[in-house]
Amino acid sequence: MKEKQLNxxxxxELITQMIRNTRQRIEKGxxxxxxxxxxxxxxxxxxxxxxLSTTGNPNWNYLWFLIPVIxxxxxxxxxxxxxxxxxxxxxxxxxxxxxxxxxxxxVVSASAIFLWNLPILFIVILMMxxxxxxxxxxxxxxxxxxxxxxGILLSFVCLIVKGYASILLFALIFLVMMVIPGHILNVxxxxx
Amino acid sequence: MFKPLDxxxxxxxxxxIISILLSVEEADFVYxxxxxxxxxxxxxxxxxxxxxxxxxxxxxGFVGKRTRTVCKITRVGIKAFEEYVxxxxxxxxxxx
Amino acid sequence: MYKHMESNTFTEKESLALIxxxxxxxxxxxxxxxxxxxxxxxxxxxxxxxxSWFLLNHHHYWNLLLFSIPVFGFLSIPxxxxxxxxxxxxxxxxxxxxxxxxxxxxxxVTMVGGLPVWAFPMIFYKTVSxxxxxIGIGVIITGVVIRFRPFVFxxxxxxxxxxxxxxxxFFDKTHYIVWFADILVILMMIIPGHILHYxxxxxxx
Numbered sequence: 001m002k003e004k005q006l007n008x009x010x011x012x013e014l015i016t017q018m019i020r021n022t023r024q025r026i027e028k029g030x031x032x033x034x035x036x037x038x039x040x041x042x043x044x045x046x047x048x049x050x051x052l053s054t055t056g057n058p059n060w061n062y063l064w065f066l067i068p069v070i071x072x073x074x075x076x077x078x079x080x081x082x083x084x085x086x087x088x089x090x091x092x093x094x095x096x097x098x099x100x101x102x103x104x105x106x107v108v109s110a111s112a113i114f115l116w117n118l119p120i121l122f123i124v125i126l127m128m129x130x131x132x133x134x135x136x137x138x139x140x141x142x143x144x145x146x147x148x149x150x151g152i153l154l155s156f157v158c159l160i161v162k163g164y165a166s167i168l169l170f171a172l173i174f175l176v177m178m179v180i181p182g183h184i185l186n187v188x189x190x191x192x
Numbered sequence: 193m194f195k196p197l198d199x200x201x202x203x204x205x206x207x208x209i210i211s212i213l214l215s216v217e218e219a220d221f222v223y224x225x226x227x228x229x230x231x232x233x234x235x236x237x238x239x240x241x242x243x244x245x246x247x248x249x250x251x252x253g254f255v256g257k258r259t260r261t262v263c264k265i266t267r268v269g270i271k272a273f274e275e276y277v278x279x280x281x282x283x284x285x286x287x288x
Numbered sequence: 289m290y291k292h293m294e295s296n297t298f299t300e301k302e303s304l305a306l307i308x309x310x311x312x313x314x315x316x317x318x319x320x321x322x323x324x325x326x327x328x329x330x331x332x333x334x335x336x337x338x339x340s341w342f343l344l345n346h347h348h349y350w351n352l353l354l355f356s357i358p359v360f361g362f363l364s365i366p367x368x369x370x371x372x373x374x375x376x377x378x379x380x381x382x383x384x385x386x387x388x389x390x391x392x393x394x395x396x397v398t399m400v401g402g403l404p405v406w407a408f409p410m411i412f413y414k415t416v417s418x419x420x421x422x423i424g425i426g427v428i429i430t431g432v433v434i435r436f437r438p439f440v441f442x443x444x445x446x447x448x449x450x451x452x453x454x455x456x457x458f459f460d461k462t463h464y465i466v467w468f469a470d471i472l473v474i475l476m477m478i479i480p481g482h483i484l485h486y487x488x489x490x491x492x493x
Contacts (some may be wrong), residue, residue, distance in 0.1 A: 134387050
């Protein structure tokens, strides 16, 4: 654009055009965070379940920390890769929702492992479900809203079922709550 | 009612920049350049002018070896833009 | 000069409507919201927790009164909407409202799920724990969305504090739990709520 004098009508059109372009570019967000956390959780759960049920050695529970250890760096990498150059309030809010839920999850998990016997699987599903539902409502994407609420409701399956089987249920719930919607979101994005 | 149009905003590239920044939390140099289809030099100059007037906030940082410039609209900028639009209405003879 | 123009060009009225909306959005991003939801929920919660605790001395069933907390948390949202004079809900307000609705729902589900599993006496301190956890999360998210730092720190405090009832119960000091909870609600909701409300932008468009 060169420096050009505008008349009033052109000014109005320019403003409108710029605003509309910008709004069109606001994507609904992609499914990558869901896929990262979803797959990491599912795979680590299955690993822990396998090791626990075959050896009975409770120390394998420390492997749960693989989830944040793998998850957080993966998220950082994903964010860096998709440097869009523009941040909308939706991006900001969703980013923070996940940070908050993630840290809360970490705090509670650490307490469960080092301090008390908490129904940790139940609590984690509850929190991740809440995070998912909140994100879904913000980006107004029904499958994710639904999966989040489903997660919250299914969470106390892990409160009721005892023993190693609850870990399998935990993995299954995460599959349904995060992995599948994550894929749906990615596919959907291309048609947006 | 012919209120004077803010000369700082009444210019194609600057108006485009402000309109974009109005709609987002923040945007970087590359994005602004893409959207406005301007040259780096020109964009840089106009960003500085808007920044000097306090209409936008500019943060210069580094991403690896590259520099990254991020811009954000300010309250002052929003107000100025609002007044500009009001003036436009006057010129366009629209009743609201 | 411009990128391809839309085939359906805007009329001037439409343009101005769009622009006005964007201006309002931009202003809202920088505004401070009122602390009403926090004030309302805060006071109600204190009353409910304290009342439940004392009524528990009469009968275990008064534990069910605790269910009113998430219910009122849920209801405080439409109540706030009715009370606040803003003519249009700020999109940030909408996000915060949705967050609280979900957390209230989550807490409610937790309590429902816990009912068959926990023995009645345990309900009180476990509910308080989960409650603090959820409130902590909600307060942090709100603080981040409206850019009010104190909420972020206080929310974290809430999350950490959720462990305290468990600790108090472990050491058989359960009678302290209710006071602890009350203090935390005052710290996390009522005081910041009032501060926020006082500092809110008086000039609304």
